[in-house]
Amino acid sequence: MGSSCGRVCWEWGSRLRRLTGFSRLLSTAALAPQICIVGSGPAGFYTAQHLLKHHRLAQVDIYEKLPVPFGLVRFGVAPDHPEVKSYGAEDNRILGIPGENLSGVYSARAFVGWYNGLPENRDLKPDLSSETAVVMGQGNVALDVARVLLSPLDILRKTDITEGSLAAIACSKVKRVWLVGRRGPLQVAFTIKELREMINLPGTRPLLDPADFTGLGDVIKDVPRPRKRLTELMVKSALEKPGEREASRWASATKEWGLKFRCSPLEVLPTADGKQARGIRMAVTRLEGSGESARAVPTGEVEELECGLILSSIGYRSLPLDASVPFDPKLGIIPNSLGRVQGAPGLYCSGWVKRGPTGVIITTMNDSFDTAQSVLEDLQSGLLKLSNSKEGFKSVRSILHSRGVHPVTFSDWEKIDAAEVARGKLAGKPREKLVDPREMLQLIGH
Incomplete structure (x- = not known):
């Protein structure tokens, strides 16, 4: 190219x-x-x-x-999805709530940059010591970070995830990831391919509340086909009895992920010393309107989730x-x-x-x-x-x-590329990315 x-x-x-x-x-x-x-x-x-x-x-x-x-294309997509590396912008939207700056709270963009080797995020050092993580957002990026957190190491080792990130995830205590959205199942932003991959992720089981999906089969009759197929898959996973093979896999799973709907973040709850996140308080919402134009309106009720890792994935x-x-x-x-x-x-x-x-x-x-x-x-x-x-x-x-x-030319990039591929080959990976620009420049003699 x-x-x-x-x-x-x-x-x-x-x-x-x-x-x-x-x-x-x-x-x-x-x-x-x-x-x-x-x-x-x-x-x-x-x-x-x-x-x-x-x-x-x-x-x-x-x-x-x-x-x-x-x-x-290099820095913004999960390493186990090389075929869809695609899109980006330079900043992320913030939650805009108290406690957002506590340790343990990160933007999904920074987290993705960390495991993909984006130089500005190489020193992120996310705290993965909590058993429960919450991802605010229900798009493909949210599913990406949940999948990376929960994927078996044997899968991640075959990707171009950075060595430091792989080592940190190997020591991760995260066993459960909640993906939280302000609206309902008919407004999720992820696509069916990514959802199917999460449902079939080895060693994990989905947590889908049947009450969230009851009656949706009739509602989606006239929606566009991609939305209909996506909703049908969620309904099937939540309401239908799994097959013998799937039931066995879910029963033996040591990790889990779930979708939590109609919740809007209010505050990140601090630990006693006021430094670390210990949970998130959310407003329970109801929907006004329908389809893509449905609005989430607070009901006055609140809900709290205990978690030590919070990732904001509400847009770039x-x-x-x-x-x-x-x-x-x-x-x-x-x-x-x-x-x-x-x-x-x-x-x-x-x-x-x-x-x-x-x-x-x-x-x-x-x-x-x-x-x-x-x-x-x-x-x-x-x-x-x-x-x-x-x-x-x-x-x-x-x-x-x-x-x-001294500009880095395309031929200089080819030297960096060759070095990354060679390092990756030694580790059985497609490449091992250099994450420090100084090391890149030293490699090409700048």
Whole structure:
């Protein structure tokens, strides 16, 4: 994928920052546009791919703040799901409740970054000494972290999970994970593949309250097929007697996970010394409306769960790039029309910073192609005026040189890649990721 993108530079240490799929058009000569893409995640690469495929003279430079490419394709998805590594944004939404900063409370984004080797999260050291963990959220990321916490070590050892994370999970005391949602079974955000994988996870059994699913069979008759199939699987697991093989597996399971509905977080409860989380207090809710538009309304009742590990998985959000770039802090996106940044000719965006933190890899691919098409149309119509006064990468290279910054090139990345694969082979894994940028730079002689 990288070799198709012309000259590629993973920039480390300068003022340029990564924001998935953000691009500005630069030019050096008529009909030969130079395009700068900031961010080497899937949105950035797919945008580059479409531009290069449909404009034979285009030159694309990709800039990345880390010494390694691919963004949350590399860092954002569970290591046992290499086939769906896909999407990301730079920050996470917070719970906004008292006690959120206590030890034992982490964002799912940081936890995922920890076991995937994201440099900024390599020193997270999550406390896994509690038997019960709570994940606030019921999306695929929530299922990912629950599955990693509960998976047999033999499964995790065959993935590219980091060595330090694997060692910590090997000593983990976590035996039970609750996935908590504000709304009900018809509003869960995970997909059927991930749910089926959790139900079939070796050594674990699901905890599904039959009362949550009674009567749903009639309610879902007219809902879209993916939601219907997903709900049917939950109903079957909660209400139907399991087969002999499944019943035997569940009976011998030493770990368990469950779905808890209609609960909204109110407060993280501290230990006696006020330093550590010991549980979470939640408002019991009821639903107003139905389907995707249903709202969770507090009933006045509260419920408490004892737990020493709390992971917040209620969504990701993008961050503003620079004061000169329009940004909607409420929606967490750059205001745009089909990828064209409002009020900034020549500036485009794609991925989650364009549409918000929704979708998976195919969504990002199509979204990025649409942005690239907007660039191509603006080139063809003459809306984008190409100019000899802008030197593209040549100018950026001079700025980096003047600041003493030595960019990591794509060939440098290939050396890092080869070293990670070689280390992984020794451990029987697809790769052993380097997690310290300094070690990466030393490896390539920077």
